[in-house]
Amino acid sequence: MTDKLKPLREKIDAIDAQILALLNERAKVAEEVGHVKAETNAPVFRPEREAQVLRGVAERNPGPLGGREVQTIFREIMSACRALERRVTVAFLGPAGTFSEQAVYAQFGTAIEAVPCASIDEVFRATEAGTADFGVVPVENSSEGAVNRTLDLMLATPCLISGEIAIAVHHSLMTRTGSMEGVRVICAHSQALAQCQVWLNQNFPHIERRAVASNAEAARMAGDDPTIAAIASEHAGAQYGLGVTHAHIQDDPHNRTRFVVIGSLQTNPSGKDHTSLVLAVPNKAGAVYHLLAPLSKHGVSMTRFESRPARIGTWEYYFYVDVEGHVQDPSVAKALAELKDNAAFFKVLGSYPTSLT
């Protein structure tokens, strides 16, 4: 056995030496890129370039490694190279262990400064004030719909969207003891309680449910008190020493949350992008229909349409619209110019590479 393993391990050692040399060669070039950028004060994080590199490695990947695995490795390589230029700071809805934190690392890799914030408002504040280079906030969930606070703050602040990340959201029920005996309250973020409500009604209809600031906060509370059960990711549960009593209890097994990266960066086209807009129309019959007509006229696909009351006392709405393409794509530029003419309010929230997952 050891005789057979020895030459194979020697092969791996030799390959690792080559990988290490190449990684450092790459890192030195990234340092040079960093110097060029410093001369012109150009942004260190270039999401469109990173998206192109990651799409490229998955396309060219000959296997047997999977495309997703190869992307994870290259995500970390770029994160480490980027950190040699400058380590970016990213604010997210904390505490540690939330799906927002998972989204941060999925987008930026781990060679960053991740700053947990107590609320979505605080993530926007930190990003707007420049204490963080970027923020990551949830924007919609496949079973619960829009995260309204994020939509309202996108409208109210100058923050631009420079990236999107979709994360599979699996919720588990967990306690300190790993059993539901003696549990009097089930705690979770209100969205997680809503995403598990059918399952909870069937299995624990008589246990009180309490909404708390985040699932990770629920996990922390359950770690301190055996009468509390938390709904959270198993990753968060492990951080607070919880045992799983029931795994993956969300009503939709394909539950996903989409996050956006916010900041002041205007991203260049990556070849596969989305553009987010906010619009309002005068309160007239057929106004929304007219408003959106330029999209189909110029062959621009709409991927999302959401409305929020304008909260000025009348039945007026803001419409949040996502389209395929980048504001610099000629067809998108033409459609948006016409759309703007029809709109009582028009704001581009940003163009950014489509999520890799």
Ligand SMILES: O=C(O)C(=O)C[C@]1(C(=O)O)C=C[C@@H](O)C=C1
């Ligand atoms: O191409 C650049 O602009 C780089 O800084 C290099 C690099 C990389 O490591 O490939 C690193 C950071 C950027 O976000 C994009 C790519």
